[in-house]
Amino acid sequence: MEISKEDIKCVRKLSGELGMDQEQSMFEVNLLLDDSFRERFQDYKLVWDCYPKPSLPLRKEHFAKRVREEISQETRSKRIFLSTKMKTLVAVAAAVLVGFGVFLFTKDNESRYTNHIIALKGERKQVTLPDGSQVMVNANSELKYPEVFTEAKREVWMEGEVYFEIKKDEGRPFTVSTNGLEVQVLGTKFNVNTKGKAKTVSLESGKVEVTLEESGDKIQLRPSEELSWDIETGEVIKRNFDVSKTTAWKDNILLLHDLTLEEALLTINEFYGAEFMVSDSLVANKRINAAFENQDLDQFIQTLEFIADAKISKIAPKKFSIAPSDEK
Template sequence: MNETEILALLKKYQKGTLSNEESDKLDAWYLNKASRSNLQLSEYELEDSYNYLQSNLPLEKDKKVISLWPRIAVAASIAVLLGSGIFYFTKPKQQNIEVAAKPQEIAPGGTRGILTLSNGKQIVLSAISGKDTIAKEGDDQEVTIKMGANGVITYVINPNADNSKNDPDSFNTLSTPTGGQYNIVLADGTKVYLNTVSSIKYPTQFNGDQRIVELEGEAYFEVAKNKNKPFIVKSGSQSIEVLGTHFNVHAYTNESVVKTTLLEGSVAVSYKNQKSILKPGQQSSISDNFSKIKIKEVDTEAAVAWKNGRFKFDNADLKTVMKQLERWYGIKVEYRGDVSDVRFNGGTFMNKNLSEVLKVLELSNIKFKVEGKTIIVYP
């Protein structure tokens, strides 16, 4: 078939007037084109592209036509469309029919962080920095900061250093940008997993009778046991005291509620003049809007799913879910309509492109429109 014949068939498709014979012809033409294309698409790309193609070549609404081609033919057609970037037909002395290229995918975040030393120097971190010793701290350089093969930062105290001196602690800060996460092992052996758009300030070695760190954002702690030196996490007006345990703290400054979720051991949560002890499987919530510390049983896997590379939602409201996506994908979300009653259960992996995650959310009858880095949400 020549371009004029193909153009005519496409116009009939848009009007929903294709005969079975014409549909077979167009089907065969697309399959032939695809057989000469080297482009391979994943299942998610096919589904995304199928919806995109439908929106750009709409059927007449009053026609009872569900689809033009079988799924395999649609996949083949999309491969051709995306392989060329822009797909169009030209008919002499008529306006071109043009389908724009598929919008750029929004990629997920990754392992990225910034380490600020006590002298103010900043070191940009990534999982592939490939360094061993990256800095030394202390008057006598008694603390060595190392980076492992997987990018994890560790603090190693020189065993020959004079620790009898009552020198004041020097502090470092590890922070993550939008779309970044980073892991660190503090000088006492405590492991900290820092979520995106977060920061933790900590001493390079714990010289006093307490191990105090300050957190903004979200982090998961595996605290090294030391019954003689309690570990304390401060975040805003909240203070958490432990001797050795595993817990998650969600304390973003742009969210009104601070949540602490306990997985193992016990923690004491203090807020203003109140104090509560958590048991494994419990989550505390504090807020200026609450009269007291709230405690409830939760799905701990959902609270720490981010540490394991997953989005997992346990009856989460839409705006809470979208805040996670804003931080991980660096997007802005706008709402067109009331979505307050929308709840999500389930989840997906964080290493997927944004379009694939939105498909999962659309199963709850929510619609999304992507305009650059802005996501518009419709109920």
């Protein structure tokens, strides 16, 4: 089934996805000048108006009945015309809805996010959003955002750990969605971390409101406050935090604060995109307090060997074993 650009434009218009004034104006001009395009849009509108609302379950038979009822109210000639093309029209509309991201029936409207940034292990990626806001995506994390924000709001989706520096825009609040919670801001700097069993929102400056989807609770944060939500126990804690420690990663600093070497391995492996393993219990339990700033992998290995009094051996590309320094 071939889906034309005109089909996509019609559905984007009906779903409110035509964001820019210029795009809206061009659509209206096409409606005025192109009779076939105007007729196509009217047919789509008929299907759209008969479709169930997002909050209702999708019932195909009920929907089809509503379409037939609407068509039966038209003149005889119009009914004959539509009855021959209704199946094709509905099929095309469904394909556009499902395949091209007009998402009345997806809760988070993910398909409207045309840009998808993935930072693999060992990577950190800086992104400039359509409004000029700056974002840093940490290793093993991802960010989704649209090509252009709408006139009414700015929305992105993320998973993992992402640092946001949002431009203030009184008329368009900024929303960060992730699994289980939502963060709303106007202009501010903050960090969101959904790794592990606790999800945290850490505010550096400005003001944010965090909404917990499960309970609907809304919690406001002020500078140097963070919210931690334990997804296993449901416990929610609001506390002060050290901005420099929490956001060190965005400045390419690996900060290991009072951790055993074994506890630190997950962070180390993610930061460098490597696999370090330790089997000796004495080495594994050595406590590490260190900041590795702008060190490449070889420099990090040399420093860690000195700090932990250990010997690090390469056993495969980006795979290393850690043993006592005196082990032969």
